[in-house]
Amino acid sequence: MARKPGPPATLKSIAAEMGVSVTTVARALKDGHRISPEMVRKVRETAERMGYVRNLEGAKLRTGKTFVAMAFLGFSEEVGDSGSVGLLNGIHHRFAGTDYAVRAVPVDPGGQALDRVREVVRGRLADGIILDHTELQDDRVKYLLEEGFPFVTFGRTELLSDHPWFDIDNEFAAWQGTDALLRDGHRRIALIDGDPRHTFVRQRVRGYERALRDHGLEPDPGLRHHSEPAADIARQASAELLDRGADAFVCVNELAFLGARAGVRDHARADLDRIGFSLRSGTNLASYVASRVHASHFSRTRAGWALADLLLRVIDGADATSCQQLAKTELITTGDLT
Incomplete structure (x- = not known):
């Protein structure tokens, strides 16, 4: 009734x-x-x-809160970006059932968008911020710490001041993927990764080189390519790396993997079935590719959920050192070794 x-x-x-x-x-x-x-x-x-x-309007007046959380995420236009979409999905899942609305702010992965962060803080447009693509000495993080504004980063920095973060163990993930390719018998393994100014890229380089040395190989600087992750750039880079003798690729994410695989397919002298691939993955994309792939996997949706959960804790006054989490990847191998 x-x-x-x-x-x-x-x-x-x-x-x-x-x-x-x-x-x-x-x-x-x-x-x-x-x-x-x-x-x-x-x-x-x-x-x-x-x-x-x-009555949220009444609650806003009583508390002075906006009940808005902002997520600054980079999106690729070339073949879509399931990574950032997965993060946003997880963020929405965590905020569901709370009073918070989520606003995603697309940013250029090549820029830090410090001015946009300042606008949010000065205008009190949100109660907290989630930042992606952190740098070693990240100006956005410095600014937010100085202002005492709640935030959490996806990735770590090398700043002296503690701040809230969630991160994948990128050094381990790169070591894991490189080690798997070495165990398959590959010896000229190339790295296609992001811009070294990002903290996670420095971590990945350490893991990649450590795996090579664990197998008695000295890293070849000529087998490394760094740029903002994009399928079209990785496609061109893989062809150049094949000309330098690469027989396998460690890729930073799904976009770089798709581009590298296309580049190998384009290459006149390359046998796609003989080239090895590994990637850091936040989706199940590798399982849909008809070749052997090693994926160091941690769900981007889970990562987004964790970021949002940490942000809620920070907004409620939790100490920064209690809001730091490091997650390990799981190695998932698809396809048969030919």
Whole structure:
């Protein structure tokens, strides 16, 4: 039977219906702080039955919050970017059921968008920020630390001041993928990776070179290509690396892998089935390619969820050192060794 129209449900009317205090109802509907799980359940069921809808405008006035979180993400236009889309999906999943709305801000991966970050802080356009593509001495992070503005980065820096971050163990991932190719018998393994000014790229180079030395090989600088990850650039780079004797490729992500594979296919003297590939992966794309691929995998959706979760904790006042997480990749190999 449909509920009869009437005055909108309020915290006071819910409290009166249940015979509890308004404070108990407010806490149960917010985060359950100092309220038993059973009481939280009863309050929320009653609120739903009575058709309660939180007045966010009133909450904004009372708290001074915007209930907006901004995610600064880089997107590729060449073949789409499942990585950033996956991150955003995870961020949305974590914020679902909270009062927060998420706004994605597309940024040029080649630029830090410091001016845009300043606009958000000065205009109080959000309560917190998620940053991607961190640098060793990241000006955005320095600025946010100085302003005391809540944020979390996808990736680490080398700043002296602690700050919240979530990161993949990129050194391990690159070591893992390179080691797998070496165990397949490849010896002239090329690295197609991002711009070295990004922290994660420096980490990946260390892992790649460590794996080569573990197998008694000295890294060849001529087998490394660095640029912003893009399929068209990787396609051209792979052809040049094949001319230098490359027999396998360690790729920074799915875009670089797709480009490198296309470049190998284009190359007149290359046998696609004899060339090895590994990549750092946040999706299942490699499993749809009809060749042997080693993927150092950690779900980008899980990464996005973790970033959003950390940001909520920072907004609530958690200490930076308690909001730092490092995740390991899982090696997933598809296809047969020919």
